[in-house]
Amino acid sequence: PEVIYLAGIIDRTPSSIAMRLVNFASVDPFHQNRGIAGLSGGKKQVEPIWKEFIDNKEDLLFESEKILAEKESVSIDKKFAHMLIGIENLVGESKTREVKVRVNQSVFRQIVLANYSSKCAISGIDVPELLVASHIIPWSKNEKERLNPENGICLSSMYDKAFDKGLIGLKLDHSIVISEKLRSNRIKPYYKQFFAPLEKLKIASPQKYLPKPEFLEYHLDVVFMK
Template identity: 30%
Template sequence: MIMYHYESQLNNPKTNYFIIDSSSSPSHNDVDFKYYSYQNKSNKQLHSGDLIIYRRSGSASEWGNEFYLYGAAELGKVVREDPENGSSLIAIKNPYLFSHHLMKQNLRTFDWKFRIFKGKWSNFFNMNGITQISKEDFIGLLDRQKDMTPSESNLSSEEESIAIKCYQAERMEAYFINDEVKATPTYDAVNKFFSDKVKFNYHYKSALVANNDESELIATRIIPWNVNKNIRLDARNGICLSKMFSKAFTEGYFTFSDQGHIVLSTVVSDDSETNKLLNKYKNRKIYMNKEYSPNKKYLQYHREHIFRR
């Protein structure tokens, strides 16, 4: 259960619930899961103790101008007020990173309570970036993202905190993380962040096969976890592959050229189905996004150290 994060606030009848837009721009005062800036003169409904869900608007989205929901938190105290422009900076408490970004297609069947969804998203969320929702909506959205990753381990509060730090560090292009943080193993927390980040970059589809069955998708590391601590948070060390392709890639039965073409090993797998699949997709080129495509140095390592020759 993830609701333990917000148990006291959910039991408080004075708690209000919001979806807030946060900018992806590093020049903006917003710092995801740390601070939120807003115009206090026109938006007086936010108070310490209220619960929020983060939304990246279409105009700020990295995903084809499509909005998405990606986390939750509790509002803390105002830490700074600017009388000149009427803005306030409020601290964020108890941040929680979603296990799965909630995209438009994940929300079309969601039973909203605060407002009737009529099939179009235009004007569904308030233009000022702050939309008050119901308690049922808040709980339902947290349940929805968790239901989309049923096999993911339940994390402790310490691990959830590490997942948040992974998100923040990756955005600053800091990719190092140790095996433990204050005696808490990091692998599951990193995997929560890394897995969804890689799948998000590939639009929740396999890089090779026309397969959007998410239960079949794995965020596959190019360089294994134990090899290099300095790149563990780098999503460009990940490729979204179906389970069979992921296993074959990890075991070195195929690799990729710098241009993204499959290169098959001369060593044949013991699994005939794997061999058939690999031969079918021989010379296939993976989806290469300019910003999120695999790092060529990582692909070179895979060719030299993991690929079976």
């Protein structure tokens, strides 16, 4: 459906969009590592675009969303109005910068939720309003990886907060580890209900982007309360 929709708003055929996506697959390391060659016939056209995007995700993701909004005959501010509440009084560069950050966060959330089938990777909760695209390396700590879906896990609000504060972590095999600070509450009913079942439990596997091992190691070393 997304391919058909995109084809309609940019006046192309769905098959041409699909073919171009497979051209991009030929230069995408994710697909190369899976043994997927893609269609290399258009490599000369897509490789420069891929390299520019992969080294500048923050700017180019926002630019692509602006172009998409224009094709949909709506301003970027109106399309993402639900994400821009509270910045109505900002002007100039300050507003542009904040709009860019929030739009990119929204797109990152869409990607991460889709990667986990819009379900919390721990609890299976599938109510979008209760789900968060949780960063493994915090947003403020690594600008380059902010929008990398390998740096995101779909979690419900409570488990997102626990992960963000280092009360829980993930080992490289994706099993959950609970901090001693949180375990000190093991006799309390809420711990028995919400956290005791997590010990040695593994998170649900995503559809495409696995948590990057280096990011999990960073979280365990820097964020997790040992």
